[in-house]
Amino acid sequence: MIDAIDRKICALLQDNARASSTEVAQAVSLSVSAANERIRRLSSSGAIRGWHASLSPDLFGASFCAFVLIDMDFDGEAEAVAELSARQEVQELHHVSGPHSYLMKLRLADTKALQSFLTEVVKPLPAVSRTETIIALDTAKETPAIALRGSADA
Template identity: 30%
Template structure:
């Protein structure tokens, strides 16, 4: 039996990944499919169908609907950053000038090693997760690139000593 991969067998998400209408409610089977795909985004439709006890056509239709509704935003590889040459990871908190989030976000998107950007509430405004080759590269990223953004008022860097990726339970 040939193993068909999801990346080759399901539709692309809508342009921009944002659905036009609110997503339809998820049932237990949809949530189970999401869990399986979070564990292995390369799982075949056939194996997903077998594990959630539905027909292959049903699984295929559900996965396509999850993509069309913007619930599944894409498929990606989970990377071991240290083994891939990015031995330093850090969370960086930023305080920024009020009402400059969009401008700051656009500048942060161009920086090397930025894995996640979030606008948050609390003592700071932005939280970044970055991965760099080493501490020297991390220092350069923070001191030369991030602190050079005019709208960034201050930053704090929290070194990551160890990471564990989790599959989110639906």
């Protein structure tokens, strides 16, 4: 069970994964060993799924953001999802309700890279029957953070 202290620890680490054990312990009024034990428990339970660096897409040739709505046939869908999920260009792949099967978020270099990805990777998949692409002109907010109800910041 995740309690209020665990939520506060998660909120702090979500904001700054490099926070020291001492900083975490002080923020939640626990000893360093108690805070470390909670972090270990949160990690082993899957509440904390990993520790990642957030990179600037502009500095790594991936400043172009596009969203692709994909219509898929059931036959071959699992294979197509596995293939797309394995690609580094694919940041997100969601099975969605409505007229489309999936919503995919891509980070690429430019429109030429998008065209290549669609023609060489997506459209050859047997399950893919149709795509519709939306290009992001600007990004006002992009975060992997989730809202944590019950933490001091929520």
